[in-house]
Amino acid sequence: DAGVIQSPRHEVTEMGQEVTLRCKPISGHDYLFWYRQTMMRGLELLIYFNNNVPIDDSGMPEDRFSAKMPNASFSTLKIQPSEPRDSAVYFCASSLAGAEAFFGQGTRLTVV
Amino acid sequence: AQTVTQSQPEMSVQEAETVTLSCTYDTSESDYYLFWYKQPPSRQMILVIRQEAYKQQNATENRFSVNFQKAAKSFSLKISDSQLGDAAMYFCAYKVSGTYKYIFGTGTRLKVLA
Numbered sequence: 001d002a003g004v005i006q007s008p009r010h011e012v013t014e015m016g017q018e019v020t021l022r023c024k025p026i027s028g029h030d031y032l033f034w035y036r037q038t039m040m041r042g043l044e045l046l047i048y049f050n051n052n053v054p055i056d057d058s059g060m061p062e063d064r065f066s067a068k069m070p071n072a073s074f075s076t077l078k079i080q081p082s083e084p085r086d087s088a089v090y091f092c093a094s095s096l097a098g099a100e101a102f103f104g105q106g107t108r109l110t111v112v
Numbered sequence: 113a114q115t116v117t118q119s120q121p122e123m124s125v126q127e128a129e130t131v132t133l134s135c136t137y138d139t140s141e142s143d144y145y146l147f148w149y150k151q152p153p154s155r156q157m158i159l160v161i162r163q164e165a166y167k168q169q170n171a172t173e174n175r176f177s178v179n180f181q182k183a184a185k186s187f188s189l190k191i192s193d194s195q196l197g198d199a200a201m202y203f204c205a206y207k208v209s210g211t212y213k214y215i216f217g218t219g220t221r222l223k224v225l226a
Contacts, residue, residue: 031212043203043216056213091157100147101214103157 004104006092012110018080021107024073025094033101034067034077035091043091049075082111114139116206118217125194126225132179133189133220135204143209146180146187151219152200160202163187165209191222199224 005024013019025032033048047057052069060067064083069075079086089108093101115138125131137146148160163171163180171178175195179188191198204217 033212033214042218043214045213048212050212089155093157095212100145100159100162102159103149105154105156108155 004092004094004102006104006107008107009105010108012112013082015083015111016081018078019082019109021077021090023075023092023104026102029094029096031095032069032075033093035093037089037091084111087111114206114215116204116215116217118204118220120220122221124223124225127194127196129194130190130192131194131222133202135187135217137185137187137206139206141208145207145209147205148189149203149205150200151203194224196224196226198222
């Protein structure tokens with residue numbers, strides 16, 4: 001298995017623009033997580049899905065953030081409009097039946 | 113509140129030597145999992161080792177082993193025969209059994225000296 005695949009690896013965008021981050025979980029995994037990593041706050045869970053259904057989005061910072069999982073093999077995290085304070089590394093992770101999470105390589109987002 | 117504390121922001125070890133990274137956690141739960149993840153410069157979070165709280169035996173994966181002290185709520189990682197490729201950030205993480213929210217520590221940066 002190729003592991004969790006995220007795209008793009010790097011994204012630079014201007015403030016106010018829409019940003020979409022993409023994730024392909026490991027085939028067969030039924031949980032998908034979106035995390036944000038910053039120096040100040042470390043790793044924060046934003047949202048997670050079980051069988052494509054959002055279960056807990058209490059970590060999503062603002063209404064500007066939204067996440068979807070239209071099928072078992074694809075998820076997106078969208079920020080609209082983006083702000084400089086959204087600059088961070090965003091990780092997608094997946095797991096099977098709630099066991100250990102396997103992470104993608106992350107997307108480094110820079111909002112200028 | 114459930115918290116994970118890594119009190120060593122940075123550690124150094126000589127190649128081929130042994131190093132121990134510390135982690136403590138706070139919880140009132142009895143059934144949970146503990147993990148060590150490695151984050152090399154490539155940025156990917158890689159699972160190193162995991163421990164189920166109900167198991168008394170310490171987990172071991174090749175050169176990596178843990179010292180799990182449940183009563184003390186301590187979960188340290190020992191790396192034996194350190195290699196240059198072990199240089200990375202190491203994160204301790206906790207998850208209550210049956211839930212899906214991981215709580216991560218702030219990380220320890222490990223430097224391996226040639």
